[in-house]
Amino acid sequence: MSHTLIIGDKTYSSWSLRAALVLELAGVVYSEQLIALNRPDTKTRILQHSPSGKVPLLITPDGAIWDSLAIAEYLAECYPAAKLWPEDRAERALARSLCAEMHSGFVALRTHLPMDLKRDQALTEVAPEVQADIQRICALWRDCRLRFAPRGPYLFGSLTIADAFFAPVASRLRSYQVALPEEAAAYVEAIYQWPAFKRWYQAAQEEELA
Numbered sequence: 001m002s003h004t005l006i007i008g009d010k011t012y013s014s015w016s017l018r019a020a021l022v023l024e025l026a027g028v029v030y031s032e033q034l035i036a037l038n039r040p041d042t043k044t045r046i047l048q049h050s051p052s053g054k055v056p057l058l059i060t061p062d063g064a065i066w067d068s069l070a071i072a073e074y075l076a077e078c079y080p081a082a083k084l085w086p087e088d089r090a091e092r093a094l095a096r097s098l099c100a101e102m103h104s105g106f107v108a109l110r111t112h113l114p115m116d117l118k119r120d121q122a123l124t125e126v127a128p129e130v131q132a133d134i135q136r137i138c139a140l141w142r143d144c145r146l147r148f149a150p151r152g153p154y155l156f157g158s159l160t161i162a163d164a165f166f167a168p169v170a171s172r173l174r175s176y177q178v179a180l181p182e183e184a185a186a187y188v189e190a191i192y193q194w195p196a197f198k199r200w201y202q203a204a205q206e207e208e209l210a
């Protein structure tokens, strides 16, 4: 196997999930190496592979690639037939904007609602900055769904890198039981029906954590 993905716990590692979903979308056969997060030796173990000290990291015939967005772009370049980005240039630009906004933003949501695939419990209080992030995400999803719903249930109709990037957000909204507008709730359900997401989710349920 020529690709190895170094990941964190499936329950918690949202950036690892994104990279794994893009690999699945590309149809790449790969092996997986899991490094448990939040343990005394976590940093040392990750640094043996990843100069950033973070996961995911993808080992490829072209060398190691760290950072989920770099991994996604690399795979899009290697596997053009998989159409990991939308084919239309304007739509591709929109999809890249969504992913970049996800990659660099929504700090309040990521801080207060960390991904936890074993969780099924609402927060007692939702901070205003978290509410603002949720509203922005729902607006992004709504715009995409209004435009592309005739093509399928995902952000751009069929699955793209944008769905891989928002899948962990969908999981947070569900596991923290956030009330959602109809189209956002339907999108969350579509993510939960994505076979590659289901496999990761199931593995997370079976994962033993420290």
Ligand SMILES: N[C@@H](CCC(=O)N[C@@H](CS)C(=O)NCC(=O)O)C(=O)O
Binding pocket: 008, 012, 013, 014, 015, 016, 037, 042, 043, 053, 054, 055, 056, 066, 067, 068, 069, 103
């Ligand atoms: N910008 C990075 C973020 C990676 C990241 O923050 N990964 C977390 C796990 S989800 C991590 O490695 N945490 C371990 C640590 O910081 O020690 C990406 O997109 O891949």
